[in-house]
Amino acid sequence: MAGSRSLARAHSKGYAAAAALLALGLLLALTGCGRAAASATGGRPTVVIGAKQFTEQWIIGEMYKQALTKAGYDVELKSNIGSTEIIDGALTSGQIDLYPEYTGVILQSLARDKSIPHSAHETFEKAKKYQETRGLTMLPPTPFQNKNAVAVKPAFAEKYGLKTIGDLNKAGHVRFAEYPDNIAGAFGYGEMVKKYGLKDTKVRSLNIGLQYKALDHGDVEAADVFTTDPQLARGNYTILKDDRSFYGFQNVAPVVHKKVLKEQGPEFAKTLNSINALLTEKAVQDLNRAVDTVRLTPSEVAEKFLKANHLL
Template sequence: MKLPSGLRAVLLGLAVALLTPYVCNAETPVRITVGSKSFTESVILGEILRHLVRQAGNEAEHQRQLGGTRVLWNALLSGDIDAYPEYTGTLLQEILVKENLQTEAALHEALAARGLRMTAPLGFNNTYAIGIKQTLARQLKLKTISDLKNHPELVFGFGNEFMDRADGWPGLQKRYQLPQQNVRGLDHDLAYRGIDAGTLHITDLYATDAEIDYYQLIALEDDLHYFPVYDAVIVYRADLEQRAPEVVTLFKRLEGRIDALSMSKMNAQVKLHGQRDSVVAAGFLKRTLDLEVDYRVKTAWQRFWQHTFEHLILVGISLTAAIILAIPLGILAARSARLGQVVLGVAGIIQTIPSLALFVFMIPLLGIGGPPAVVALFLYSLLPIIRNTYAGLKDIPPAIVESAQALGLPSRARLRIVELPLATRSILAGIKTSAVINVGTATLSALIGAGGYGQPILTGIRLDDMGLILQGAIPAAILALLVQGLFELVERGLLPHGLRLQAETTKSAR
């Protein structure tokens, strides 16, 4: 992604300023960050890695359930994270598909060329499978994927990743010449519920999914051998071998130790029985490697305060920066018609970028975590403030603007003494709109590892746990109301008395 160097410099500068609170303890021993994808198995494996890092006496951070393979891969390349659990099939068929690698040795080489390493397989092959309800399969006499050709009426619902990736649905359809037209992409966890409710008939599964048993599904036989092998491995940065060799040694002790059954059991413990991933991961290490890891599960309150703190930081910095920049831009737009069109146009275009996409756009520039989230939220907060500042200034009656001119007040003094006070209400309305949008959108920043109230929401969606979702959604809603209330108070303080009188007299006159 090419950016004008000026913009790049501005973004980097902003990032450095925002990063400071995050890296102020950079001098501590070795801080190792592991990542995980947004499904339970990956999160459990991520927790296992985090325990191992701490076991080796290092400081560990787990950026859990980041939004997608690309996010993790880029974070690993850039050093935002040091290791994460991955599958050989994903590496060969998705991430490095252009290299057309044939052997495991070639894969190791390709990783090494990027400064990365990979452990040997951990012991289970979590390949994709095509799942269907047992009852429906019996009824339609379906055993293999080829059998699906005779049933074009079936509704397919695939996880969004499977829908798009080269080794997912497009390839599957081609290989088996499947005729089905009704194929939807949706969140994988929602797909299970759709299958259960009967609105979907076929979905993609992972071979170790806890739900296969729970929802009474079976996997159709891959009779044309379409799906590649998805051996679980740990990919990590090569420099980890120098920075923390003991961690790499511990990672390697996992090789060949997790079979499909124990993985699927762990998945079920977390997903279906509500155990905490951290506890399940520690239990596994105790059972399998006889490692007694010291894990502390944070209490609900501790997590709540952490999420609140993270959310407030995200909103506070991004909104403050937006106010500081957007008001002058709004003034500029009101002063010059041509500049106004440019400013409002650019801010409008930014607003049309879907919020999730905007977060992901930030990753190549700023990595993962707080800084890219803050920049995305900042960009999102600009338009309402710019537009309301512009409208507030433009709505001042011409007679008043001319009276100020006729007094001989210079342009800047007119702005300060007359125009801005008269636009106060409109500007504050814009700030309130931005604040509410900002608090809501900030829940999405959990997808790129910035935490906040989005974290329990994300976990709640993953675990199908409405309570967890509400733990994030309700505080976010309350925070939005509080922020709005705060600006109402500001308005009471800032709005000139004469304007309130004016509003009252117009009201009573009506």
């Protein structure tokens, strides 16, 4: 997932029919502004959590807020802050105290590290080391990654024998769907074309979520997607292997001011860690689907997940 990603997946509050609520409950059970003055909650300052502008971040932000509130902390959530550069600025300027970020994004978009680590663990350790030079730190990462990937329709992959991103050269001219904020940048279309030596591709700018319809209708042959997109769970798309590790590793970890962890005490980090440990790729795909397809709110989805896992 690129650091410039700031457009939301399609979302609306919509309806919440009883049947959908029941189905979601079963599903989740299976998948498992400046800092405020000290509050009345144990004399600790209010913690301000930030989240970017897309479904997954809304849900994770809500989980953090609800679980911490239940644990007795005074918490404020600010969603829709924007791209990595914007939300990082909010963090370093003290407008927020923590937010969930993607480990590879920290290295490539913030630290400007041009190397790609060989493992998720190495990526996390390097990202944490960078953040600690700025008075920040990172809590342990989630099991899931949300990274960019290249998707095609299965019939297209079969016709040209496509297995890797570089194999797109076998297909001749390829129209490639990319979201506007990621045409340029460390994980962007331009760098991907260079990395894989793609010789005959043409980019088409489409907002996040629209690339699937474009693939289905034959308007494009390949598209940049995210590995936790709920659309991928249906098996209607083939993900081409990133055998040159262009997109790196993208587990999520809370980035937080060291001072905040000290002020809030050990149970604060323990509460966040208990949530992150449950966030597998399957669980996050299901959570995203509950918002984007079932049309529940991020708050509702977070609450149901936390209750199903005995964290509320």
